[in-house]
Amino acid sequence: MRHVNIPVFIPHLGCPHTCVFCNQRTISGACGFDPADLDGIIEGALSTVSPEDDCEIAFFGGSFTGIDRALMVELLDRAERYVASGRVSRIRCSTRPDYISDEILDILDRYTFGTVELGIQSASDSVLMLSERGHKREDSRRACELLSRRGYTVGGQMMVGLPGATLEDELECARFIADCGCREARVYPTIVFRGTALSEMMRRGEYAPLSVGEAVERTAAVLDIFDGAGVKVLRVGLCDSENLHNGEYEAGPNHAAIGELSASRLFLKRIKTALSDRDVCGREMTVFVPRGAVSKAAGNRGCNRAAINSEYKPGKLRFREDGALSGYAIKIVTN
Ligand code: SF4
Secondary structure, three states: OOOEEEEEEEEOOOOOOOOOOOOOOHHHHHOOOOOHHHHHHHHHHOOOOOOOOEEEEEEOOOOOOOHHHHHHHHHHHHHHHEEEEEEEEEEEEOOHHOOOOOHHHHOOOOEEEEEEEEEEEOOOOOHHHHHOOOOOHHHHHHHHHHHHHOOOEEEEEEEEEOOOOOHHHHHHHHHHHHOOOOOEEEEEEEEEEEEOOOHHHOOOOOOOOOOOHHHHHHHHHHHHHHHHHHHHHEEEEOOOOOOOOOOEEEEEOOOOOOHHHHHHHHHHHHHHHHHHOOOOOOEEEEEEEEEHHHHHHHHHHHHHHHHHHHHHHHHHHEEEEEOOOOOOOEEEEEE
């Protein structure tokens, strides 16, 4: 069964914060949100799916549990009607960690929620402060606890390349997200959009965006941790639709295939680790990878294949699927 999210972007409604990287008008592709559009958005998405698909209405784009309470309840009431009709399985939303409380969850409990995604972004209080997030690491831990206690699936969103963040901060954030019980994650390399505080910081020399290569390297290391912890990564990088190509983008690791590049980098690392104590020179070598992962493991334009051939000089190198493997697991067989 195919899982389909029906995204409903609610840009900046109710959000009093101005995180340095955020221009919600830019990210969501809309200046505002008209509640009258909700049914049209959902019906439009449902018209493109098959009856067997498992559909979820996803309130994304802002801080859903921080918007005007009456509007939040109205949107949830209307979304729940689609659940009651059987056309949609459940609802999810994204929000800030400090917008989760028992009082909020008493409201969400009345609806068919599956997942609440939290914009954790970093587990370092100094990085959160430099990014002007307005919440701390402990807010994220507390929100995860509250959600888990009530049986919600928790997703953690984190960023790579925030002001002041090191690779170690990002690895720590991934470990923190896993330790807090999150079962899903999204990883966003930081992009500088025009008109944001981050753009000003960059102009003043206070912030240097990551290159694509740096973002790929650091994201791959984060994926390694999530994979080891059994956290499913739903997405790496912003969607193409999120105004990366319409003049709002200013700087940073904007690459349509950044998720694939990061996955490829992690496969290469796993293969090299597996070969560190083996001599495959001149031998036939088959690298087994999970179903659907052959092109990622071989690398963009075969770059991993070329790197392995050059460094380890196998007589022959093949990549094959093995349905028993999952995530980034590999198995190497030589003859
Ligand atoms: S909390 Fe979310 S919507 Fe508000 S400024 Fe920060 S990133 Fe943007």
